[in-house]
Amino acid sequence: MNDGLLTIIFEDIYTYQQYKNRAKFLRETLVRRIFGSKDKDSDLSAHSQGNLWLSKNGGKIFQQFNKDNVYQILGDIDTAAKKLPVLTLYIPADLPDEEIDKLGLHIRNLIGKTILIDIKLDPSLLAGCALVWNGIYKDFSIKEAIDQKKEEILAQFRGFLR
Amino acid sequence: MPNEVFLIFPILFLAIVVFFVTQRSRGRRLEEHGDKGYQLLHQAIKKAQAIVGQAELEEIKIVSSSKVKTQKFEQEITKDLTQTAQLYTKYLEDLKKASTIAQDNTLEAIKQQASELFLKFEQKLSEFLAQTEQRSTQSIDLELQATRQLIDSYKQQQLKIIDENIVAMLEKTLSLVLPQKISLQDQVEMIYDALEKAKQEKFMI
Numbered sequence: 001m002n003d004g005l006l007t008i009i010f011e012d013i014y015t016y017q018q019y020k021n022r023a024k025f026l027r028e029t030l031v032r033r034i035f036g037s038k039d040k041d042s043d044l045s046a047h048s049q050g051n052l053w054l055s056k057n058g059g060k061i062f063q064q065f066n067k068d069n070v071y072q073i074l075g076d077i078d079t080a081a082k083k084l085p086v087l088t089l090y091i092p093a094d095l096p097d098e099e100i101d102k103l104g105l106h107i108r109n110l111i112g113k114t115i116l117i118d119i120k121l122d123p124s125l126l127a128g129c130a131l132v133w134n135g136i137y138k139d140f141s142i143k144e145a146i147d148q149k150k151e152e153i154l155a156q157f158r159g160f161l162r
Numbered sequence: 163m164p165n166e167v168f169l170i171f172p173i174l175f176l177a178i179v180v181f182f183v184t185q186r187s188r189g190r191r192l193e194e195h196g197d198k199g200y201q202l203l204h205q206a207i208k209k210a211q212a213i214v215g216q217a218e219l220e221e222i223k224i225v226s227s228s229k230v231k232t233q234k235f236e237q238e239i240t241k242d243l244t245q246t247a248q249l250y251t252k253y254l255e256d257l258k259k260a261s262t263i264a265q266d267n268t269l270e271a272i273k274q275q276a277s278e279l280f281l282k283f284e285q286k287l288s289e290f291l292a293q294t295e296q297r298s299t300q301s302i303d304l305e306l307q308a309t310r311q312l313i314d315s316y317k318q319q320q321l322k323i324i325d326e327n328i329v330a331m332l333e334k335t336l337s338l339v340l341p342q343k344i345s346l347q348d349q350v351e352m353i354y355d356a357l358e359k360a361k362q363e364k365f366m367i
Contacts, residue, residue: 147329
């Protein structure tokens with residue numbers, strides 16, 4: 001398995017859940033194609049995004065798989081996916097899939113390598129986000145900004161009360 | 163045994179003869195004694211009648227003398243009683259006068275004492291009311307002071323609690339308000355700003 005295959009697989013997916021969906025789609029496609037039925041793509045018609053991705057990259061992908069190495073390579077891809085660095089984001093509100101994709105792309109461009117993002121909800125953050133990277137948690141939300149300005153805020157309130 | 167039986171009959175015969183002799187002699191003595199008795203009795207009766215006559219004479223004498231004495235005694239008694247009654251009447255009149263005077267004096271003294279008593283009572287009551295008013299005022303002042311201190315202390319405590327929790331209150335308020343006021347686009351922008359800041363701090367190397 002080469003890094004080019006990984007790059008193709010992860011080119012437009014950013015979360016581990018998206019990867020699992022894609023891996024499942026790829027496995028089913030390859031099994032049908034290599035071992036499968038006469039109508040190779042009939043059951044995959046519902047996977048529009050997967051089909052779109054396959055239509056774009058199918059040639060480069062299929063040439064690397066045969067009946068002897070398909071499971072091996074798929075296993076290697078799974079192992080490699082688990083080793084990818086993960087950036088955990090704590091956000092205060094749920095985002096639609098399109099925004100998650102944009103966010104994922106933006107983060108990859110920021111960091112400059114293939115990573116996965118893990119999004120968790122934390123409404124107490126109010127706005128902004130908190131990040132976990134390499135086991136370190138850092139809060140970049142408005143809640144943290146309020147906590148840092150606590151004394152100033154208290155002084156302002158005391159000015160109102162007295 | 164038969165000897166004894168034969169002896170009893172003569173003895174009995176002798177006893178009967180003696181008895182009849184004795185009875186006969188007794189009878190003669192009884193007649194003699196009876197005559198003497200009647201004589202004695204007659205003498206006793208005469209003497210008794212003499213004594214009774216004498217007693218009646220003495221009685222008459224005594225009764226007449228006692229009547230005189232009684233009359234005299236009655237006169238003296240009447241005179242004494244009259245004097246005593248006069249004296250007693252006079253005494254009662256004097257007593258009545260003295261009683262009236264004493265009664266008047268007593269009434270006067272009672273009035274005087276009652277007036278003094280009322281006057282003292284009034285003075286004491288005024289003093290007591292003044293003292294009570296003063297004590298009540300002091301007590302109320304102390305209560306007010308204590309209550310003010312309590313209020314101040316409570317206020318300080320509440321302000322302290324507010325100071326301790328004001329940031330939490332602010333965050334809670336914002337958590338209730340912001341989700342309704344911040345749009346999705348603003349949320350996304352703030353996430354991007356946070357990522358930019360993380361990059362500047364070189365958090366994700």
